[in-house]
Amino acid sequence: MSARPAAEPAPSAPAPARRIGRLEVRGLSKRFAHVVALSNFDLDVQSGEFISLLGPSGCGKSTALNCLAGLVEPDAGRILLDGEDLARVPPERRGFGVVFQSYALFPHMTVARNVAFGLEMMGVRPEAVAERVRQALALVHLEDLGDRYPAQLSGGQQQRVALARALVIEPRLLLMDEPLSNLDAKLRLEMRLEIRRLHQRLGLTTLYVTHDQEEALSLSDRIGLMKDGVLRQVGTPEEVYLHPDTAFVANFFGYRNVFRVHADAVHDGRATVTIPGGLRLEGTPRSGVRQGADAVAAVRPEDVEVGGPGGVDHGIPATVEFAEFVGDAFECSVTADAGVVFVVRTPDRWAQGARVLLRVDPSRLLVFPPE
Amino acid sequence: MQRAAGARVGPGTAPRARRGGLRWGPLVPIAPALLVVLVLFVYPFAYGLALSLHPIGALARGGMLANYAAFFGTPWERASIWNTLRLAVPVSALDLALALPLAYRLRRPLPGQRLITALLVIPMTLGTVLLAEGMIEFFGPAGWANKALLALHLVRMPVQFVHNYTGVFISLAIADFPAVFLVLLGYASGVDPRLEQAARTLGAGWWARLRRVTLPLLAPGIAAAAALSFVATFSVFPSAVLVGEPAGSTRVIALAAWQAAYEQFDYPRASAIAMVMAAIELVFVALVLAARNRAYRGPTIGGRG
Numbered sequence: 306m307s308a309r310p311a312a313e314p315a316p317s318a319p320a321p322a323r324r325i326g327r328l329e330v331r332g333l334s335k336r337f338a339h340v341v342a343l344s345n346f347d348l349d350v351q352s353g354e355f356i357s358l359l360g361p362s363g364c365g366k367s368t369a370l371n372c373l374a375g376l377v378e379p380d381a382g383r384i385l386l387d388g389e390d391l392a393r394v395p396p397e398r399r400g401f402g403v404v405f406q407s408y409a410l411f412p413h414m415t416v417a418r419n420v421a422f423g424l425e426m427m428g429v430r431p432e433a434v435a436e437r438v439r440q441a442l443a444l445v446h447l448e449d450l451g452d453r454y455p456a457q458l459s460g461g462q463q464q465r466v467a468l469a470r471a472l473v474i475e476p477r478l479l480l481m482d483e484p485l486s487n488l489d490a491k492l493r494l495e496m497r498l499e500i501r502r503l504h505q506r507l508g509l510t511t512l513y514v515t516h517d518q519e520e521a522l523s524l525s526d527r528i529g530l531m532k533d534g535v536l537r538q539v540g541t542p543e544e545v546y547l548h549p550d551t552a553f554v555a556n557f558f559g560y561r562n563v564f565r566v567h568a569d570a571v572h573d574g575r576a577t578v579t580i581p582g583g584l585r586l587e588g589t590p591r592s593g594v595r596q597g598a599d600a601v602a603a604v605r606p607e608d609v610e611v612g613g614p615g616g617v618d619h620g621i622p623a624t625v626e627f628a629e630f631v632g633d634a635f636e637c638s639v640t641a642d643a644g645v646v647f648v649v650r651t652p653d654r655w656a657q658g659a660r661v662l663l664r665v666d667p668s669r670l671l672v673f674p675p676e
Numbered sequence: 677m678q679r680a681a682g683a684r685v686g687p688g689t690a691p692r693a694r695r696g697g698l699r700w701g702p703l704v705p706i707a708p709a710l711l712v713v714l715v716l717f718v719y720p721f722a723y724g725l726a727l728s729l730h731p732i733g734a735l736a737r738g739g740m741l742a743n744y745a746a747f748f749g750t751p752w753e754r755a756s757i758w759n760t761l762r763l764a765v766p767v768s769a770l771d772l773a774l775a776l777p778l779a780y781r782l783r784r785p786l787p788g789q790r791l792i793t794a795l796l797v798i799p800m801t802l803g804t805v806l807l808a809e810g811m812i813e814f815f816g817p818a819g820w821a822n823k824a825l826l827a828l829h830l831v832r833m834p835v836q837f838v839h840n841y842t843g844v845f846i847s848l849a850i851a852d853f854p855a856v857f858l859v860l861l862g863y864a865s866g867v868d869p870r871l872e873q874a875a876r877t878l879g880a881g882w883w884a885r886l887r888r889v890t891l892p893l894l895a896p897g898i899a900a901a902a903a904l905s906f907v908a909t910f911s912v913f914p915s916a917v918l919v920g921e922p923a924g925s926t927r928v929i930a931l932a933a934w935q936a937a938y939e940q941f942d943y944p945r946a947s948a949i950a951m952v953m954a955a956i957e958l959v960f961v962a963l964v965l966a967a968r969n970r971a972y973r974g975p976t977i978g979g980r981g
Contacts, residue, residue: 374873375876375877376873376877395876396873396876397876397879397880398879399877401877402877403873403874403877405870405873405874407870407977409868409870409873410874411871411874411888411889412871412893412974412977413892413893413974422875422878423878423879426878426879454974456975470878474878474879
């Protein structure tokens, strides 16, 4: 924030007084007919923090965002902004910026009119509106397209207009609902950097909803993992990536080998588990794993070592089913003699049917309580 | 490859079409529709126009435009335009005003929506005559409407609802409503609800959302509904006779044409009246479409769905 280049216009950076101190969400719940969309959702967001809600579709992340925006009325719960409860305040009086997945640009207004809309609603003087619209469009590099209509813009440009329209009102909180999901892969990467740049520059407190873990990892200060309307784990990208609390979170972050197991022994930070079929593995238990009970074991493809007979002196005997070249490595599907299928990532090209030995690093095999 | 393909296709089709100057191919799919328009609209219109320019009887010596001069020169005949306008315009306006909020409210699935929509559309299935019969009973001096008003002590004497302007007004308003509602419902369903939500998050209250977002996006639908409604109500005929006062305040223009044709057997004069009627309708539709073209035309969703 301090390193703002002098050449660029000082745009919609909110005055410090308008910054929110702290967003506290307490016990937010919403039920649609017989489906619990959001259950007892608690979240604390610091001023200037970028927090992502991540989860599969239907996990409640969009419901949480819509409740915060005021577009869905929660059944219960409080939304405290510096201690003031906004849960029953209509969206038009919350002063939050919202970027929709479909952009929701007004098709009958030019780009400039779209961006000006929020300012006009706030009663900003026309001269000031024009200047702030110009600055906001410069911020998203669209200064020359103010006279165009949304239908005349590309998807990426529409996305930028949607951002400018949300930013120009100097929102106390910026809410983004899967803003990049309608863009192709290359544009998505470009806009991801753009969003990151804008956040670093403006320091707006941001809640970002996505189902793409890469987006969440690269953009966020913290990530909240959601499933079935429940917030499962909140942590920095490193925390959730390296130390998932649950098998669900692990699976979301690339632990593609997930097994239902029986925990034979749990002590001293080490667990011995048996996969049905008789395969025994050593792993690291996460909290809640009980000895003698069912558990879930998970390991990433890159944490399974593959060696030919003689290469690794002991390991799980297995046969390579097929190998896929994925650019920097090969991903192989390997069936252990005990009948268990592993996905492994290896630098070597293994022929189909090759006999191999698998070794799993006990510190990398995480053991979770059953879901 | 390129040349081979060109050689195969080239001599067969493209040059011949170019020599002919006109390609009939694209017209083939629209030919049936074109035929219908020619036979059912253009021919009768041209025939009627030609007929109207050949006055007969006492008007035969008055020149080509004698039928028109007679119509506009006779206060009794001329008044039929006003009698029709003062029905068509307020009825259309009322139905638009009633249908717009309903269509907007029902544009998204609601509990009981199918039932509500069905109830709103039923009048379309009744037909004018059935509707008129029902009205004469319901709104008659001993009908339920008057009984209710009397019982509530809102009136002392039965109100005359039928066989006057009011009767035709009510009948037209009921019969015309479904079409207006259905046209608007179609347009309203096409407006992305996210747009209003976006407007809300930007601080727009209900009035600002209506004025700046909803109405502009519905303008083409309102124009279409207004044009349809006006044309339908301007050509009112049966209800003007059955529940109106055909010898007085509800002697509408269609009735004037009918009397000329089938009471006085003056087809040319009837045709002239029909031409006047058509001209008024065309002018109104042109005005509405011109107004619509000043408003926004384009997609009614914001961005990529």
